[in-house]
Amino acid sequence: MKVIEKIQSLQEGKVVFSFEFFPPKTEDGVDNLFERMDRMVAHNPSFCDITWGAGGSTADLTLDIANKMQNIISVETMMHLTCTNMPVEKIDHALQTIKSNGIQNVLALRGDPPHGQDKFVQVEGGFSCALDLVKHIRSKYGDYFGITVAGYPEAHPDAIGNDGVATPEAYQNDLAYLKRKVDAGADLIVTQLFYDTDIFLKFVNDCRQIGINCPIVPGIMPINNYKGFLRMTGFCKTKIPAEITAALEAIKDNEEAVKAYGVHLGTEMCRKILAHGIKTLHLYTLNMEKSALAILMNLGLIEESKISRSLPWRRPANVVRVKEDVRPIFWSNRPKSYITRTIGWDQFPHGRWGDSRNPSYGALTDHQFMRPRARDKKLQEEWATPLKSIDDIKEKFKSYCLGKLRSSPWSELDSLQPETKIIHEQLGKINLKGFLTINSQPAVNGERSDSPSVGKYKC
Ligand code: FAD
Secondary structure (H helix, E strand, O other): OOHHHHHHOOOOOOOEEEEEEOOOOOHHHHHHHHHHHHHHHOOOOOEEEEOOOHHHOOHHHHHHHHHHHHHHHOOOEEEEEEOOOOOHHHHHHHHHHHHHOOOOEEEEEOOOOOOOOOOOOOOOOOOOOHHHHHHHHHHHHOOOOEEEEEEOOOOOHHHEOOOOOEOHHHHHHHHHHHHHHHHOOOOEEEEOOOOOHHHHHHHHHHHHHOOOOOOEEOEEOOOOOHHHHHHHHHHHOOOOOHHHHHHHHHHOOOHHHHHHHHHHHHHHHHHHHHHOOOOEEEEEOOOOOHHHHHHHHHOOOOOHHHOOOOOOOOOOOOOOOOOOOOOOOOOOOOHHHHHHHHOOHHHOOOOOOOOOOOOOOOOHHHOOOOOOOOHHHHHHHHHOOOOOOHHHHHHHHHHHHOOOOOOOOOOOOOOOOHHHHHHHHHHHHHHHOOOOOOOOOOOOOOOOOOOOOOOHHHO
16 A cells, blocks of 8 residues: 555544664674564554665665565565666666565655765666656556655755755755655655754745645654764754753763663654644664654553554555455464574474475485385376366365375375365365365364364374
């Protein structure tokens, strides 16, 4: 679903929030990020987004993470996409990939200059600014994508002078350009980080004055660490109000105190923003969990005890799978847990599903399917009879389901298991209709585990 549709369908008075993540540098980092996302998504953000590494440095990883967010974590996902080093073929590859993965939200950006360069340079066959990218997405993909663009409450850093502010003219030009991005088809704005809430509120007002009417989502970056805060605000040329500088100066060597202050400040900023009627908050998590959640908890937007799932899995977020309500019972939303659970499986190389890449896996001649088996004779007798029509095949499957045959080419077992008797007549009918079945599982909610047909010894 498009994020804009979610926001537009908000009930009166309801506030929503979202989390931003970036692609981690290591494989373990990626695994841990999914664990973290899974915990954070349990609090029901309206969407989460994943950034596009500077200069396209994380393109494949961003695409992969976006896919897993949408389809395994099952959260509405917005992928950032920039024009830096991206000829149109690469842009389209990225868009087609997320489209085929059921993702409907893109944050369309120009991107910063590649590492080591001062100025943004349009790559051959690529775009020069986010406006071009928005136009391209709308003209090529119609209405499929919800498009978000970046907004700068203090103007884009390039327009900010050495005195730390943009001239009124540069600020107005930036606003006018933002309007062109919206007029070209963007339906949502997420802002650059800021620490002066009045500047953000003025920016929203200024946008409204020139006819930018779409939702403007404030980007809130909790202060997690003093040096990181200085680096980030320096890079973005963010204004830091004097009281924040003074408060941090006094505690800058005490990491715990800086974090606690960051939560306090973030909470107060959000309170003020919400009091002015803004109903959406976007948290730059920097892949960290505690401060973002603490702010939302202080605001009363989340509660540990309110985490609930109507089903053992989350409903799919993928646009083509949203209506699905059935999952295999072993489905897990958490890739790491799945990997952890199955990591030792190759220690059982002779099991039915042994891993043939394991050095101790038996030679192929030992393989269960290659060995002459006693039951082969039975199979020959029961299944190698001339089958003259499709109906003969259906009849054969039906007979097996009803217990009239003992062998099956698709099963190692000698005839059906007792549990299948619960549904064998229905299976017979299904097979006669041409839906040939090779395994099944009856619904047995609430059966005792010592049940002779479906109890623990049968599972
Ligand atoms: P644009 O909207 O194209 O604007 C850039 C500047 O140029 C503005 O000052 C604008 O006014 C001016 N400009 C451009 N074209 C015109 C024109 N035709 N007429 C007049 N003025 C023009 N970077 C990443 O690399 N990866 C990310 O994932 C990422 N995510 C971001 C998320 C958010 C919410 C924000 C705010 C920034 C993000 N960035 C990201 C940083 C972003 O790429 C840089 O700020 C970049 O310098 C500008 O991108 P943009 O999309 O705002 O550019």
